[in-house]
Amino acid sequence: MRSTPSFKLAAADNSSGTWTPSGGVQFLTVPLELAGQRIDNFLLARLKGVPRSRIYRILRKGEVRVNKGRVKAEYKLKTGDVVRVPPLRVADTAPAPLAGASLRQLVKASILYDDNGLLVINKPVGLAVHGGSGIRLGLIEVLRQIYPQSPFIELVHRLDRDTSGAIMVARKRAVLQHVQADLRSGRVDKSYLALAAGKWPRSRRVVEACLRKNTLKSGERMVSVHPDGKPSVSRFQVLERFRAATLLAVKPVTGRTHQIRVHAQFVGCPLAGDDKYTPDDVNRRFRSLGLKRLFLHSASVGCQLPDGEKVVVAAPLPDELGALLKRLREEMG
Known part of the structure; x- marks a missing residue:
């Protein structure tokens, strides 16, 4: 049976802000350019295909951690923060296609x-x-x-x-x-x-x-x-x-x-x-x-x-x- 792909952020030592599809718990170190953005908007902008309700649910349950601690949706990221994102299933709809x-x-x-x-x-x-x-x-x-x-x-x-x-x-x-x-x-x-x-x-x-x-x-x-x-x-x-x-x-x-x-x-x-x-x-x-x-x-x-x-x-x-x-x-x- 074909498994549904998960959405992976880059490893914690990667501060470039890039992310790739993969499985397991993922981490991202927040670069200077992303400092000040709310954690919910940060996730919504990057986890394309993951339902909005699901993103807010993992925030409420504390499955998303920043520097190993729980945060609320309105938390504003700081340079150097390490964001932990749990394994997430992407919806059946594919992410944005590559532009020709x-x-x-x-x-x-x-x-x-x-x-x-x-x-x-x-x-x-x-x-x-x-x-x-x-x-x-x-x-x-x-x-x-x-x-x-x-x-x-x-x-x-x-x-x-x-x-x-x-x-x-x-x-x-x-x-x-x-x-x-x-x-x-x-x-x-x-x-x-x-x-x-x-x-x-x-x-x-x-x-x-x-x-x-x-x-x-x-x-x-x-x-x-x-x-x-x-x-x-x-x-x-x-x-x-x-x-x-x-x-x-x-x-x-x-x-x-x-x-x-x-x-x-x-x-x-x-x-x-x-x-x-x-x-x-x-x-x-x-x-x-x-x-x-x-x-x-x-x-x-x-x-x-x-x-x-x-x-x-x-x-x-x-x-x-x-x-x-x-x-x-x-x-x-």
Whole structure:
């Protein structure tokens, strides 16, 4: 009878943060880059295929030990901690598959900045930022395969699967904590390019509308403006007007799911190519002009690193979006 594989962390004298499938009790020495992370999040991020409930159960029962002692789920790891993980059965679903050579090359070619513990990627449209909800391979999984010796690679923020452009990924925990703190306080600059259907109102430069997430019976996630939702603010600037569309620069003050897309719909100018929030008849016109995706692109990101260095990275507009703008300009004569 074929046995179910276990998930093994590297030996205690290995501080690289790597792990391999194997059996028996396993140990890992925590490197500097992972210091400060909660033990539950540490395990959840690494024991792919092990049910979440199982991970919390072994923490409650004391089967996970840090420096030979029991710890609670909220315990924050320190450099040099030795984590003991008991033998665990991985679920029947396989771990994230290896990325193919073409996908790895695409992501490598999309790296815009890699220094001082920060990566900025020009995320291709259609690539999810992480696996989950039926998606087993996302940007973060590909990056971990590209950088197998890097003990820490985590998303600083997210982009929708249908959105392209600049996204920040931390290669050091100190960078992640610092930039995310700045995100929460509004000190990180994020700028998007969006094409809205119709004529954007000249006086509408700021949209403040509470957003609430809903899950349909089909499992599809939708967002709507609702008084019981979370406060959300976006700033819009008109860059160029066409016959039946408006090119906008957008700066989201808050970072809610689908925020720019729903705020544009709320104003009455939904985004071109948006199959969730834009009527089919509106999208049909843009498809006739060659648009096959959502016109929303993360054009630039800017932040300050823990050492005070300021980083600003721009992501060029994809060719297919630039081609659509050219056709719209030709329509104007």
